[in-house]
Amino acid sequence: MGGNSPCASxxxxxxxxxxxxxxxxxxxxxxxxxxxxxxxxFGASNVSKMLQELPVDQRxxxxxxxxxxxxxxxxDPVYGCVGAISYLQNQVSQLQMQLAVAQAEILCIxxxxxxxxxxxxxxxxxxxxxxxxxxxxxxxxxxPQYLNFASSSNVIIHDSLKRESxxxxxxxxxx
Amino acid sequence: xxxxxCAAxxxxxxxxxxxxxxxPHFPSNNPQKFASVxxxxxxxxxxxxxxxxxxxxxxxxxxxxYYExxxxxxDPVYGCVGIISRLHQEINTxxxxxAKAQAEIAxxxxxxxxxxxxxxxxEAAAPSFNTFLPEQGSSAxxxxxxPSTWFY
Numbered sequence: 284m285g286g287n288s289p290c291a292s293x294x295x296x297x298x299x300x301x302x303x304x305x306x307x308x309x310x311x312x313x314x315x316x317x318x319x320x321x322x323x324x325f326g327a328s329n330v331s332k333m334l335q336e337l338p339v340d341q342r343x344x345x346x347x348x349x350x351x352x353x354x355x356x357x358x359d360p361v362y363g364c365v366g367a368i369s370y371l372q373n374q375v376s377q378l379q380m381q382l383a384v385a386q387a388e389i390l391c392i393x394x395x396x397x398x399x400x401x402x403x404x405x406x407x408x409x410x411x412x413x414x415x416x417x418x419x420x421x422x423x424x425x426x427p428q429y430l431n432f433a434s435s436s437n438v439i440i441h442d443s444l445k446r447e448s449x450x451x452x453x454x455x456x457x458x
Numbered sequence: 459x460x461x462x463x464c465a466a467x468x469x470x471x472x473x474x475x476x477x478x479x480x481x482p483h484f485p486s487n488n489p490q491k492f493a494s495v496x497x498x499x500x501x502x503x504x505x506x507x508x509x510x511x512x513x514x515x516x517x518x519x520x521x522x523x524y525y526e527x528x529x530x531x532x533d534p535v536y537g538c539v540g541i542i543s544r545l546h547q548e549i550n551t552x553x554x555x556x557a558k559a560q561a562e563i564a565x566x567x568x569x570x571x572x573x574x575x576x577x578x579x580x581e582a583a584a585p586s587f588n589t590f591l592p593e594q595g596s597s598a599x600x601x602x603x604x605p606s607t608w609f610y
Contacts, residue, residue, distance in 0.1 A: 324507075326500040333498075333534060341535045348539035352526065360507065361515045364538040365522040371545035378552035385559035392566050 291318040296327060305334050309346040317350055324353040465492040470501060479508050483520035491524050498527040 289300030290307035295318055300307060306327075310318040321330055330349065334342050356363035464481035467474035469492050474481055480501075484492040495504050504523065508516045530537035 324503065325498065326503050329498060329500050333530075337534060345535045348536045351539050352530075352537060356507075360511060361519045362522045363526055364542065365525055368538065368541055368545065371542060371549065375545055375548045375552060378549060378556060382552055382556045382559060385556060385563065388563055389559060392563070 288312050291315045292322075292327060295319060295322060305331055309334075309343060320353045320357060321346075321349050324356050325349060462486050465489045466496075466501060469493060469496060479505055479516075483508070483517055491520075494527040494531060495520075495523050498530050499523060 289298075289312065290304055291310040291312050291314060292306035293300035293304060294312060294315065306318065310321075318327075325333075333349070334345060337345055352364050355367060359366045362369070463474035463486060464478055465484040465486050465488060466480035467478060468486060469489065480492065484495075492501075499507075504520075507523070508519060511519055526538050529541065533540050536543070
């Protein structure tokens with residue numbers, strides 16, 4: 284900061300805010316809480332190192348995500364962001380299950396429309412477990428089961444041919 | 459008698475006291491765990507965070523800190539927030555797909571009713587699917603970490 288006012292970081296650290304202060308663009312003096320919380324969880328030195336290792340155009344996003352994680356850790360000192368990830372992963376699993384049921388229902392309706400149950404399956408259904416890179420979500424094994432979402436994956440029913448909509452033969456405009 | 463220092467004390471090159479706060483959670487056979495958390499949080503902050511927690515919760519906290527540190531090392535810009543963002547996208551996509559599928563089913567049922575035909579009953583057609591049906595009113599949409607709170 285070129286002006287007289289030190290940034291929030293230098294205020295908290297009680298030091299002179301240099302013109303090229305790495306914190307100044309991201310921790311303005313009018314929001315002292317933002318730096319305080321990041322400093323409490325990560326430490327000013329670590330934040331500085333992390334920012335220095337990033338291109339300038341990515342630092343703002345990095346600061347935002349660090350602030351988010353720091354807030355999450357303050358709210359939940361045991362699980363931090365991991366608690367949020369677990370919660371959201373459960374939501375994804377529930378929704379995908381509901382979706383699988385709905386898609387199965389549609390297939391049954393299609394079969395019913397065709398007339399014969401088994402022989403009418405023209406589009407074989409494959410339940411594919413779309414395995415994301417599971418290491419992306421893996422947690423240590425000794426975490427409680429509900430946090431071990433390494434086994435949950437995207438379950439999507441694929442038709443080998445593009446699924447025909449139930450609307451396919453109905454002209455929705457003129458019906 | 460050789461004393462085994464925990465991974466933290468080995469890393470910090472200090473004596474490992476019998477009441478070392480790190481030693482239950484950073485065993486010497488996993489040096490990477492402490493190295494990761496130290497790189498992101500610093501030993502002092504880790505020690506403070508663990509000290510503020512009841513003893514029975516420290517292991518979970520240490521593991522979650524390790525997980526977050528690993529994610530931050532892998533993705534220095536977004537860390538865990540990248541995962542949260544991706545999960546939100548998955549939720550939105552799944553909700554959208556579900557709404558479309560439910561609309562199709564509703565259309566069929568309305569059409570069947572208009573034609574005087576029986577509506578489709580999944581439970582009758584495929585009873586085994588009933589076990590997957592969620593309870594009515596289960597909330598799948600509300601998250602305290604919704605997009606509005608991503609970046610404060």
